[in-house]
Amino acid sequence: MLADLLAAVERLPVVGALKASFYAYPLVNALHILSIGMLVGAVVLMDLRILGVARGVEREPFLHLMRVTAALAFPVAALTGFALFSVRAGEYAANPAFQAKLALLVLAGLNFGAFRRIAAPAAAGTAYPAPAKALAALSLALWPAILVAGRFIGFL
Template identity: 45%
Template sequence: MLEAIENLALANYLRRDIFAYPIVNGLHILSLGMLVTSALLMDPRVLGAGRRVPLGAAIAVLRPVAIGALGVAVTTGALLFSVRPSQYAGNPVFLTKLGLIGLALANAGVFVLGRKLLAPESATTRLLAAASILFWILAVFAGRAIAFFGGS
């Protein structure tokens, strides 16, 4: 299956075209920056920072940005993966990055579902916000470390 992905016309185009891969890579980094920045603005607010901005207002503004950025990051990430799927699939740092992103997204899902059940100031809500900060920061560092362990 990895070989089939690597042989896709789009993967071949990304490997051959002088501009395509850098553009997709740049879009991936920009979208990750938007996603992580959105999370890093929402989570401290949940933890009590910036109380001048109502929590609901902060989430209402930042969540759509995070969701849109996630869509772009997933799309561009899949395109980048298609260039060297065999290398990435066997890369423990890449797999760690995916695991951290999975944890961050699961954590966000628990937060969204639990928000109706949990008080905004509860210990559980604060724990979820702190975990989000940790997962997203670690995912960024893991993503950058991929370049040093067989990826780019």
């Protein structure tokens, strides 16, 4: 059943156009890389600021800017990632690096949700509680791991 769904994705007309175009796939790939760079860069900078790096930078405006950047970059990364996946959906779905990347993305999402629950009650200008800092540190490990898993997709 899953194999049929993945094969159907590969047969979508827009996927056929993506495969047939000399320019489309490389441009989608470039946009994916750009959006991932923006997303991971924003997340890493937020995590570092939450952990106390760059105390001279006013925390709340900086974190707001990084949240907006991440919020804009994530959907672009997800859409372009799905477009890239759709070209060889069956092959990628069976790829251990792709599976690891998806699992790490789920963990990063759960980590983000937990962070929001723990950090939300903290008033602006007050220190983040230790559990929130631990989740920021975990985020610093998860996002580079997602990048590495993503890079390995083409090599496995």
